[in-house]
Amino acid sequence: MTLPPGSTIGIIGGGQLGRMMSMAAAQLGYRCFIYAPESTGPAADVCAKWVQGDYADEKALAAFAASVDVVTFEFENVDPAPLRRIAENAPVHPPLEALEIGQDRIREKRFAAECNGRTADWAEVNSRTDLDQALNDIGLPAILKTTRFGYDGKGQARIMKAPDADAAWAALAEAGPLILEKMVRFTHEFSLLVARDQKGNIAFWDTPENVHKDGILATSRVPADAKVLEQVPAARAFARRMAERLDYVGVFTIEFFASDDGPVFNEMAPRVHNSGHWTIEGALTSQFENHIRAVVGLPLGSTRLSAPVVEMRNLIGADADKWLEWASDPLTHLHLYGKHEARPGRKMGHITRLGHI
Numbered sequence: 001m002t003l004p005p006g007s008t009i010g011i012i013g014g015g016q017l018g019r020m021m022s023m024a025a026a027q028l029g030y031r032c033f034i035y036a037p038e039s040t041g042p043a044a045d046v047c048a049k050w051v052q053g054d055y056a057d058e059k060a061l062a063a064f065a066a067s068v069d070v071v072t073f074e075f076e077n078v079d080p081a082p083l084r085r086i087a088e089n090a091p092v093h094p095p096l097e098a099l100e101i102g103q104d105r106i107r108e109k110r111f112a113a114e115c116n117g118r119t120a121d122w123a124e125v126n127s128r129t130d131l132d133q134a135l136n137d138i139g140l141p142a143i144l145k146t147t148r149f150g151y152d153g154k155g156q157a158r159i160m161k162a163p164d165a166d167a168a169w170a171a172l173a174e175a176g177p178l179i180l181e182k183m184v185r186f187t188h189e190f191s192l193l194v195a196r197d198q199k200g201n202i203a204f205w206d207t208p209e210n211v212h213k214d215g216i217l218a219t220s221r222v223p224a225d226a227k228v229l230e231q232v233p234a235a236r237a238f239a240r241r242m243a244e245r246l247d248y249v250g251v252f253t254i255e256f257f258a259s260d261d262g263p264v265f266n267e268m269a270p271r272v273h274n275s276g277h278w279t280i281e282g283a284l285t286s287q288f289e290n291h292i293r294a295v296v297g298l299p300l301g302s303t304r305l306s307a308p309v310v311e312m313r314n315l316i317g318a319d320a321d322k323w324l325e326w327a328s329d330p331l332t333h334l335h336l337y338g339k340h341e342a343r344p345g346r347k348m349g350h351i352t353r354l355g356h357i
């Protein structure tokens with residue numbers, strides 16, 4: 001069923017992704033209500049209503065769901081159990097199963113393998129003995145990660161040589177269940193931005209090549225290097241299997257390493273993604289608009305490029321202090337998220353250029 005313009009979309013989470021989703025929804029004539037635990041956030045400037053509530057508060061979530069026509073989310077580190085209640089009061093897209101899988105690195109790797117995807121060698125680690133065993137089985141270098149609630153490289157410790165294991169264990173032992181992953185030797189990192197509508201049509205945007213610094217995305221560029229492009233067909237076939245198994249509705253993102261043996265799955269996010277921000281100006285339909293289109297039951301818009309080269313660069317922490325410089329360049333699209341405090345490592349905004357930055 002297609003929700004008519006004027007309907008209300010409920011978004012769980014009120015950060016920059018919710019802000020850009022709300023702006024895309026408004027363009028199509030829909031209103032967004034945000035549900036988030038904070039008193040305000042980047043989406044507050046552009047949504048029709050901000051509801052402050054805890055992600056675990058089932059009653060408040062149920063009341064929120066009853067006040068909107070459909071629910072989606074922009075923040076995936078939410079316990080899905082209370083969200084299940086929402087489905088009694090409003091349709092929810094994407095499926096909560098995708099949220100559950102994306103939250104747990106172990107479930108995610110198992111699911112990737114079920115969909116015939118390659119992952120780094122990995123092992124579950126619940127004790128110091130497990131870690132020694134896993135290092136023995138997997139070899140070095142490796143990365144110890146929390147299985148849940150990690151993002152932007154947080155909750156990770158690299159083990160380059162055997163003595164690093166002590167420090168890695170000390171840093172993460174208290175952080176819950178862990179996973180040891182073999183370090184993948186990659187030439188590039190890339191992501192697939194995938195949209196699927198309620199009729200099962202799937203669309204991909206051009207594949208961005210992503211560069212991370214200190215575990216945080218620094219830049220995304222289209223077109224990607226030829227080494228990436230040759231791996232895109234295999235990666236897309238895998239993404240289709242994932243989308244179909246989940247009966248996915250909305251946009252999701254899969255991050256890959258381009259290795260000499262083909263694409264290696266890193267992680268998936270059941271949502272719009274930082275590596276797709278360039279689609280606002282760089283594609284005929286942005287990731288935000290197509291997510292909203294899918295959620296309300298509209299067909300997808302074209303994902304074709306609007307320029308031969310598109311580059312997006314994140315403005316992290318003090319980078320955003322140069323806003324006047326970016327705003328003074330007529331060819332730079334400046335996006336600021338309305339965050340008041342520029343803490344180191346915090347995503348304050350991004351810039352996009354149709355052409356090289």
Ligand code: AMP
Pocket residue numbers: 120143150151152153154181182183184185189212215216255266267
């Ligand atoms: P993640 O939060 O797991 O995506 O990790 C953040 C970044 O750390 C990735 O984008 C990679 O640059 C690096 N990284 C994470 N896991 C691995 C791995 N298994 N092998 C090589 N690099 C990795």
